[in-house]
Amino acid sequence: MSTLGWIILGGVAMSAIALVGGLAALLPQPVLDRVLLPIVGLAAGSLLGGAFFHMLPSAIDALGNNLAVYVWVVAGFVSFFALEQALHWHHCHFRPDEQRQPLGFLLLVADGLHNLVGGLAVGSAFVVDIRVGVVTWLAAAAHEIPQELGDFGVLIQGGWTKRSALLWNFVSALTFLIGGVVAYFSADVVDVAYLLPFAAGNFIYIASADLIPELATHRAGRDKLETTASLLGGLAILYAATWIG
Template sequence: MSKNNCLINADSSSKTLLKYLLSFAVGGLLGDVFLHLLPEASDHMLRTGMSSRNVQLYLGLWTLIGILCFAFTESFFSHVSKHNEVMGYLNLLANGFDNLTHGVAVGASFLVSIKMGLFTTFAIAVHEIPHEIGDFAILIKSGFNKWQAVRAQVYIAGVTVLGSLIILLADSADAVGIKTLWILPFTSGGFLHISLVSILPELLSEPDLWQSVKQTLFIIFGVSVMAFVNLLAD
C-alpha cells in the first residue's frame, strides 16, 4: 500500500472516530440537560419556595432565552468566523456557566461540612468525566488541536474555583444560590442549541445507513452514560 493510501485511510478513520465522539457528545449534552441540569434547577427553585407553576415558567423562559442567545451569537459570529470555530467557543461559554454553578455547589457544601464538600466535589468530578470527552470532540471538530483543546478545558475548569470563591466570600450561600438560579436553565438552552443545531444536522447528513445506525447508538450511549453517572452521584 502506498504512503498516500495509508494517509487517506488514516484520515478517513480519524473522521469516522470524530463522528462517533460527536455522537457521544450529543447524547451526553442531551442527557446532561434533561437528567441533570433541569431537574437540579427545578429542585433548587422549589426549595426557595417558588410554586410549581412558577418553576415551570421560569425554567421554560430561561431555557428559551439560552437557546435564542446562543443561536443569535452563532449567527452573528458565523459572518466573521467559520461555523465550526464559533461552535467550539459557544461550547466553552456554556461550559463556563455550567462550571460556575458547580463551583457554587462545591463552595456551599463546604460551608455545611468538610465531609459534604468532599462528597460533592467527588460527585461533580465523576459527572464531568463523560461530559469532558464529548467537549473534547467538539473542540477538535471546531479546529482546535489536541493540546489547545486540553488547555481550553483546563482554563474553563478554573471557573469552578471562581464559583467556589464567590460562595465562600459571600455573606449567605442561600442568597447567592437564589441570584444564580437562572444559570442552569440558561446553560441548558445553550447545550440544546449546540447539540441539536450545531452538531446533529451534520450527523443526520451521513449517507451510509450503517454509519448512521452506529452514530445513533453512540448518541444513546452518551445519554445512558449520563443517566448512570447521575444515579451514581445520587
C-alpha cells in the same frame, strides 16, 4: 475533596482534553473518519442526557418548578444561537484568501467564551451538588473532544503551525477553569443555581443545532446505525448516572 478542589480538577482535566483533541486531529484521515461519528453521537446523547436527566431536575429542586427556570433554559439556548450567528456573520466578511488568520483568532475567542460559559455552568453545578457537577462535567467533556478536533483542523488549515494551534487551543480551554472558579466565589453573592437551567439550554442547543444535524448528513446504513446507537448510548449512560449516589 472540597467543592473548589473538584472545580479546579475539572478545569485542569478539561484543558488536558483540549490537548488530546488537538493531538488526535493529527491521526490519519481514514482513522478520524471512522471514530469521529460515534464520538459526535455519544457527545450529543451526553449533552441531552445531562440537560434533561440531571441539570433541569437539580434546577427545579433548587429553584422550584416555576416559569423562571424555563425562561433561563430559553435564554441559554438563544445565547448560544446568537454566539454562533455572530461567528458565522464574521465568516462571511472575509474572502477565502483573506480569512485565514482572522478566522483563527475569531475561532479562539469564540471557543474561549464557550469554555468560559461551560466553566460557569459546571462550577455552579458543583456548588449545587457534587454529583450533578461530575455528571455535567462528563457531558461537557464528551462534547469537547469533537469540538477540539474541529477547531484544531480549522487552525491548521488557516496556516497556523501545529505547535501554535495546540498552544492557543490549550490557552482558550483555560477559560473553563476561570469560569468554574468565578462560579464558586460568586455563590455567596448570587444564586448560581440559575446557571443550571441556562447551561441546560446551552447543552440542548449544541446537541440539537450542531451535533445532531451533523449526524443526519450521513445517510449510509451502517453510519445511521452507528450514530443512532452512539446517541442512545450517551443518553443511556447519563440516565444510568441518575441511579448513582
